[in-house]
Amino acid sequence: MNRLKYFGWILIALFFSSCRKYVDITPQGKIVPTTVADFRLLLNNSDVFNLAGGTxxxxxxxxxxxxxxxxxxxxPQSVLNIYSWAETNYLPSEDDEEWNLYYKQVYYSNVVITGINGVKDGDEEEKQALISEAKVHRAFAYLMLVNQYAVQYDAATASKDAGVPLLLEPGYTQHLQRASVQQVYQQVLDDLLSAVKALPELPASKIHASRAAAFALLARTYLYMRNYPSALMYADSTxxxxPDLYDLRTFANTNNPLDFMSIPEAYQHPEVILMKAAYNQDGPLALSPELLNLLGPDDLRRKVFGIGDQLLFEYDGIFFSYISPFEARQVGPRVGEMYVTKAECEARAGQAGTAMTTLNALRIKRFTTDKYxxxxxxxxxxxxxxxxxERRRELMGRGYRLADLKRLNKEPALAKTIxxxxxxxxITLAPNSNRYIYPVATKILAANPEIGQSPR
Structure with missing residues (x-):
């Protein structure tokens, strides 16, 4: 762990913090990765790779x-700003921790992808496995970034729509102009598809990427692109x-929230495919009356994940105490996500009965026998x-809803004013409004104006 701290000091200077004057000299007393074991340690840094935004x-x-x-x-005030779709989310002196985190993941991934072939120890199979793992993390980061800071993918306009800066090397001389939405999505697909072969089917630890994680992220990516046949194929592959779901009926008769502490932690949970914990959500938030009505009184997800009208993230059910003393929501790929993705694609293919079969295989684990x-x-x-x-119920509080709203707004029959x-x-937010897009923080733009502000 001390070596990881040293790596952190050498790698923490990311492009968004005005690093143009960085000199590529190893500081005295610091360590840079020079062996396969060093690169393995770098990818084991859960404080970087196994976190995600939560707002x-x-x-x-x-x-x-x-x-x-x-x-x-x-x-903080940023919570109200995000909630009210304000012009800016953060004060000029404040950083956007989510933007910074994802680009930190990109930077560390790029260090592995571009650097590991230069070391003399280790065999080719081991190196390719580490490169593939880094590609999965990079793909996750870019998929989150492009869905948060850019317009929704639309095949008709994606090649012209501004996405996010696309950095594929760890250097500091790359231009920071935004790549197109199409280019970002293509990079996500390229990373995931090229990573699959060298990854294990399932990981030794859920902090590590696997073939199942790559398949799950491919399913998510194709769903966001509204390529439903491909999304279905990769959901099935995952x-x-x-395939295992966690049975919430275990907690059907408990009235003590502390009993939920016996739910498996993320690194042991059967539904977690790749650990990515939301780390920056401040306290419990009030569920909307609309969502509460959709859940109804008998849904065990309401009982386990929320009490009354509050979503109690500290009793979220999928804990993340493996690397930190707090619990947080898992926003990485999960088995439940694959069930609802599969069911949606089946319904869109006209397979109503098959879609209901898939959905009911999930729902039977979410209600007591007498209420199901x-x-x-x-x-x-x-x-x-x-x-x-059902997708909204299953994925509530896990950061999926924004991307779902953006993609569904592309279909007039499913578009919605919030x-x-x-x-x-x-206050209201119209379908396809630019206020669905996160603005880039003023502090980041001041250091790197060529990024350009998101459309407002």
Whole structure:
């Protein structure tokens, strides 16, 4: 772990912190990776690779500050800014921790991908496995970045739409102009597809990328691109390797929230495919009345993940105490995500009955036996609506909803205007509004103006 700290000092100077004057000299007393073991240690840095942002749910219809006290009690101010789709999220003196984290993951990944072939020890198979693992982490980071700081992927415009800076080397001389949305998505696909062969089917530890993780991220990427046949193929491929769901009926009769502490931690949890914990969400947030109504009184996800009308992230059910003393939501790929992705693609392919079978295989683990009612659908359209409702229930509080809203807004029949209670009256967000896009922090733009602000 001490070696990891040394690596951190040498690698922490990322492009967004005005590093143009960086001189490539090894500081005295510091360590740079020079062996395969060093690169393995670098990828084991859970404080970098196994974290993710946690604020995007604030922008969605899953959260509603329905009480005036919530406005005065919420801290920091950025929470209210994100919730209200403000012009900027952070003060000029504040960093955007999510942007910084994802680009830190990109930087560390690039160090491994471009550097490991230069070391003299280790065999080619081991090196390729580490490169592939780094590619999965880089793909995850770019998929999160492009969905948070750019417009939704649209095949008709993606080649012209501004995405995010696409850095594929660890140097500091690369240009920071935004690549197109198409280029970013293509890089995500290229990384994942090229990584699959050298990865183990399942990892020795869930902090490490695996073939199942690459397949799951491919399913997510193709779903966001609205390429449903490919999303279905990779969701199936994931479930062929890791199909097990966690049975929430274990906690059907408990009224003590502390009992939920016996739910497996993330590194042991059967549904976690790759650990990525949301680390910067401040406290429990109020679920919207709409989401509470959708959950209903008998859904065990409401009981395990929330109490009353609060989403209690500290009792989220998938804990992340492996590398830190706190618990957090897992936003990395999960088995439940693959079930609802598979079901959606089946419904869109006109396979209403198959979609309901897939959905019910998940739902039976989310209700007590006496409350469980299998879903049926009258046709493919009905099936799709039921799948999307179930996707919202299954993935609530895990950071998926923003990207789902953005992609569904591309379909007029599924587009939605979001209403948030606000101190001066309700505020709304129209479908396809630029306010779905996170602005780049003023501090980051001041250091690197060529990035350019997100459309507002």
């Amino acid at each position: 995007t749910d604030l922008m969605t219809d899953d959260i509603a500050f329905t009480d005036t006290a919530m406005y005065t009690g919420v801290r 479930l062929n390797l890791q 009612i299998p879903l049926t659908a009258t046709d493919a359209t009905d099936a799709l609506h039921k799948v999307l409702d 209403t948030h209670p606000w101190s001066s009256g309700n």
